[in-house]
Amino acid sequence: MTHIQKRLLRERLAKYAMQGSGIIITGSLFFIVGTILYKGLPYLNWQMVSESPKGGFYIGKEGGILNAILGSLYLASLSTALATLIGIPIAIYLDVYAKSGSFLVRTCKLLFDVLFGIPSIVYGAIAFSIMVWLGIRASLLGGVITITLLTIPIVVRTIDELLKTIPIDLKHVTFSLGTTRWETARMMLRYIRPGIFTAILLAFGRAIGDVAGVLLTTGFSDNLPQYLDEPAATLPLAIFFxxxxxxPEVQGRAYASALVLTFIILFIVICTHILASKQKKHKI
Structure with a gap:
């Protein structure tokens, strides 16, 4: 076999491997979604999404998951807002104020990469320790603390990657015009504005679908949360229970709850795709 034939063989093998991987991943996705639709759609009705659980809901009696839907939205919205308020200034400092390529910048980015991959149950354990130290019981506030810690690395690293897409010449030109670092940072944030919304939606999607992190910190309640110090139900925990x-009927409701969560995640993915397209056009 000649050298050219060997190269062509490797090319074909790589092509078949990529096609096989794509088929397996796509097939797995359709299998998961199809299973949720098949098992959950018969149990999905207006009562499920418009009512809170009544007595005996988890043993097959009347009620719905409105408390879990609203609890998840409260938890994800508050934690994503806090993570954004904390994460964007950190990313701006690392890319605008700190010296590029310095030990501090490299170390911080490495740490955020590590934090990005830590399992959520570890964040739950750390947040639980903080709650015990502060005297906070399992509540919506505890869940917000946990998910905020979980999503800050997502926001920081996503914004950092977006800032890297800004042409370096643009940054130098703004400095040459006598602008301050803060004015340059504002210009850079306007440049990547659609991407910032994408980062926020990615953090929101991670927050609303997490279960391990809130298992120890949020608690669970059949009532709608009125205050931050009250326990709150979430969709992942409702599905788990x-x-x-x-x-069998309760298990069917679990799949219906999973279907609701899937619709929410699908909506977030569509919004993220639209915003990413706008970011690409903006760059062009």
């Missing part, structure tokens, strides 16, 4: 039931 319903799937743990031996009653």
């Amino acid at each position: 319903q799937l743990s039931s031996p009653i």
Whole structure:
């Protein structure tokens, strides 16, 4: 076999491997979504999404998951807002104020990469320790603390990558015109504005779908949360508790709850795709 034939063979093998991987991943996605639709759609109705659980809901009686839907939205919205308020200034400092390529910048980015990959249950354990130290019981506030810690690395690293897409000449030109670092930072934020919304939506999607992090810190309640110090239900926990039931009807409701969560995530993905397209056009 000649050298050219070997190269062509490797090319074909790589092509078939990529095609096979794509088929497996796409097939797995359709299998998961199809299973949720098949098992959950018969149990999805207006009562499920418009009512809170009544007595005996988790043993097959009347009620819905409105408390879990609103609890998840409260938790994800508050934690994403806090993570954004904390994460954007950190990313701006690392890319505008700190010396590029310095030990501090490299170390911070490495640490955020590590934090990005830490399992959420670790964040839950750390947040639980903080709650015990501060005297905070399992509540919506505890969940917000946990998910904020979880999503800050997502916001920081996403904004950091977006800032790298800004032409370096543009940054130098703004400095040459006598602008301050803060004015340059504002210009850079306007340049990547659609991407910032994408980062926020990515953090929101991670926040609303997490279960391990809130298992120890948020608690669970059949009531709608009125205050931050009250326990709050979330959709992932509601799905977990319903799937743990031996009653088939309750398990079907779990799949219906998963279907609701899937619709929310799908909406976030569509919005992220639209904003990413706008960011690409903006760069052009």
